[in-house]
Amino acid sequence: MTILSNVGVADGGGGGSSVLNWKRSFNSTGWQALFGSNANSDPVSLGVTGTSTTARTTYNRVVIAAPYLLSTGTSPKFVEVKFFVQQTNYPVYPLHWLKLSDIYVARLPGVLLGLLNQQFSIEANIATTGDDEPQLFGLQFVTNDYAVLET
Amino acid sequence: MDLKVQYNKSRLIASIIKLAQAAGGISIPNGVNPNAWTSGDITFLSGTPGAPPSFIDLTDDEISLFDADLRKLAYMIALERDLSSLLLSQRDSFLFAAAIAKSQLTGRAFGGLLKGSGFNM
Numbered sequence: 225m226t227i228l229s230n231v232g233v234a235d236g237g238g239g240g241s242s243v244l245n246w247k248r249s250f251n252s253t254g255w256q257a258l259f260g261s262n263a264n265s266d267p268v269s270l271g272v273t274g275t276s277t278t279a280r281t282t283y284n285r286v287v288i289a290a291p292y293l294l295s296t297g298t299s300p301k302f303v304e305v306k307f308f309v310q311q312t313n314y315p316v317y318p319l320h321w322l323k324l325s326d327i328y329v330a331r332l333p334g335v336l337l338g339l340l341n342q343q344f345s346i347e348a349n350i351a352t353t354g355d356d357e358p359q360l361f362g363l364q365f366v367t368n369d370y371a372v373l374e375t
Numbered sequence: 376m377d378l379k380v381q382y383n384k385s386r387l388i389a390s391i392i393k394l395a396q397a398a399g400g401i402s403i404p405n406g407v408n409p410n411a412w413t414s415g416d417i418t419f420l421s422g423t424p425g426a427p428p429s430f431i432d433l434t435d436d437e438i439s440l441f442d443a444d445l446r447k448l449a450y451m452i453a454l455e456r457d458l459s460s461l462l463l464s465q466r467d468s469f470l471f472a473a474a475i476a477k478s479q480l481t482g483r484a485f486g487g488l489l490k491g492s493g494f495n496m
Contacts, residue, residue, distance in 0.1 A: 287479055289472035291465050310422030324457040334418030335468045339428055340479035344420075361458070363448075363469050365476035368486060 226279040227286065227338075228259065230272050235261040235345075237268070242279070246357040250301050250350045258358060260345030262308035271341030278373060285370035288338040290362030295321065295328040297356040302348035307336065309344045316349075329361070336360070417468050430474035437485040441473055442466070444488045 231237020235257035236248065250256065260268040270288070274281040293305070300321050307314040319330040338344050348358070421428060433441060449462040462469075477485055 284480070287472070287476040289469055289476075291468060292461060307420050309420050312420075312422045312424055314420060329458070329461065332420070334420040335465070335472065337419045337421035337428075337472060337475070339421060339423075339475070342422060344422070361461070362465075363472065365473060365480070367480055367483065 227268055227270060227282060227288070229280050230269055230282070231257075231260045232264070232266050235264055235266045237266075240280075246296070246359045247355065248358060249355050250353050253350045253353060255306075255347055255349050258302065258305065258346045258348035259360065260343075261347065262313075262345045263347070267308065267343040267345040268338070269343040270338050271343070277369075279370070282370070283341060285367045286338070287340055287365040288360075288362065289335050289365070290338075290360040291332055291335040292361040293319065293330045293332060294359040294361045295330075295356055296326075296359065298354075299352075299356075300328050300330075300358070301350055301352045301354055301356040302358070303351045304349035305332075306347045306349075307332075307344065308347075309336070309338075310342050335362070417471065419468075419472075427471075428475050429478045430471065431478040432474055433470070433477060433485050437473075438470070440487040441470060441485060445469065447488065 226242065228236065228243040229238040229241060231239075233239040236259050237243060248258075257264065257266070260266055270282045270286045271284075272281055273283045295301075300319070302319070304316050304318050306316045314333075317333045321328045321330050336344065336346075419427070445462065445466060449459040473485060477483060
């Protein structure tokens, strides 16, 4: 989740601060940034450098693979997503939310693969306003010097 | 993305990469159906349409560690029970992603959840 700290607050990130939970409040319907925004040139970047080594400095440290979206809120508030990975603009994908015991899960059209130092963003079509907790669910492959960072 | 798998540089020296090769010199990742990419069984949204990123096979030892850690993550009591099967069903995808990550994180070996400092039996 630290990779979201590099994204602006309006685009689902922490605006330079740590993001410690997945809570989002959607105040309007329509297409909005879910995790980073291509329209606002504010993607999730895995190539962030910095003067000091923190969990924000992902350069040469992080690869992610996420085949699912989870919603741990009361109910999912979005019905479609659109992926932008590097320069590739993927088609709009309708989500089929499966209700589990107390969460919702949607399988993505493929495994979202965030490669080393590359960037991606996910935008969502919000159908209902309110609070939600959308999460990427998968694995994160990181270097051991990155994994032990506390900030 | 709370689940982390780590690569441990210290294991690099001891790692021996065993590559099986198909006709034409295409490397086949251990444990992953090499036809999966073109058959569409496994699809990646990687921003590299038409061709997979480069990868380096995990060694047999690394695959054993990978599978053990994946099971461990899948059955963490903190996880919702249903999520276990979701994680395990993506084993081949994750293994291929691990091979890609191994290629991208230059000079690294797969160290598992405990960055190679733990002990599996």
